[in-house]
Amino acid sequence: MNIGSYTLLVARPKGSLGWWPRLALGGAILGALWWAAMGSQVSLGELRKGLPWIGDFLGRMFPPNWAFLDKLVVPAIETIQIAIWGTLLAIFLAVPVCFLAARNLTPNMAVFHVTRQVFNVTRGINEIILALIFVAAVGLGPFPGVLALAVHGAGMLGKFFSESIEEIDHGPIEALRSTGAGPIQIIIFGVLPQVITAWIAVVLYRFETNLRQATVLGMVGAGGIGFELVGSMKLFQYQDTATCILVIIAMVMVADYVSTRLRAWIQKGAR
Template sequence: MNIGSYSLLVARPTGSAGWWPRLGLGAAALMVLWWAARGAQVSFGELGKGLPWIGDFLARMVPPNWAFLDKLWVPAIETVQIALWGTLLAVIMAVPVCFFAARNLTPNLAVFHFTRQVFNVTRGINEIILALVFVAAVGLGPFPGVLALAVHGAGMLGKFFSESIEEIDQGPIEALRATGAGPVQTVIFGVIPQVITAWIAVVLYRFETNLRQATVLGMVGAGGIGFELVGSMKLFQYQDTATCIVVIIVMVMAADYVSTRLRAWIQKGAR
């Protein structure tokens, strides 16, 4: 028997044995999916039974009531304003704190873990829940929506900002510290130039998300076009509802286009 034949005989049991862990993982994944389906009561049969009702609901929305557009200009602009200010306040709250949530800049582990948990709490609470809290605190209108987006967005942006700081090149930081630069100088001249492009891209993406969320916050009295959407549905004015949905889709598509162009321009300028 030559060496090649011997190696094949030895490799066969090893190759066969290598499939068992994969089969075990596959079986475990199927069990988890089955367990999740049971808990979520996934039933495609029930969905099939409900398709006629969905079709009837969509039929009532056709054609959209384009005359209703005259009442949607102000709420649509208000929605954009909510998203803008929600994003701005989120950035203002996240930037000063994110440096403490980065392992390579935090003073100690206690501060690091505390700051990370603060971010986890703020981004773990849904915007609608936050909007309900702020509506009870400051009343109906767009301002509770701004506050809800700002608090939730601060947690999201803080997490992204701190993680981007952890990925920077430590060379400029060590060089600045060797020259006697303080923490503020190190951040301004060593950290921000390395992360600013990524931060801007994340902020633009967050604005897109806030614009979509702002359309929903109106459902709980936080202003914007969502208030008109819910009102039309409660009054069974489904053609008005369709008009609201069309406006929301156009707004999101426009925001996505502008954000994509801005990100491309920023990345091109950074090269």
């Protein structure tokens, strides 16, 4: 072995990739991106051709019809109500089951895997599809939107809740078990105090998501401001559409600000 080869071996950290594997990995990534672009028909030329139409559409939306605000008060409140109850029902569905989906608390691995798959199925179905199913089941209105957000949110919250349980300190749990505490006592006094702050932060984030999704669910007849948005577009009342969009943006911004402040206050109190 010559000195140059020895220096190269010493300089290369143990387990690091050489140049050829890195080039091969880079080529594989570029190939995957090209394959995805071809499959999704990404085309800057088509976008450039459509820019005049987009400009014409936006031009028709301004100025917004501020007189339409009076008609949006009730749908906006309805959207907030849908998001609130969709979040609450998701919590009620997720909390009793999430302990079974945590490896450190589940009674056996079969229950763990079944529960995790239930969460995967519920959060794998889009809210709009769920809303269409519930609209067919219970009719038009905000209630199908609540049910759609609850079912999908239960899968999301259940996953986050169970994963946060798996990351807790096991010391308090072992101490409680040594005193003869039962499962309910272990959960109340050993698990919940360690995860409640993280849970609240996740719930607040989920509420923000539900508020945005509730505006979309109205497009399939699930009530809320989305119903007015679609109606204005179908009637080519684009200035009314602009007003709807501005109201939705304002609602999301307010919800984001309030939830951010609440999370900061909760985290400060937890310290």
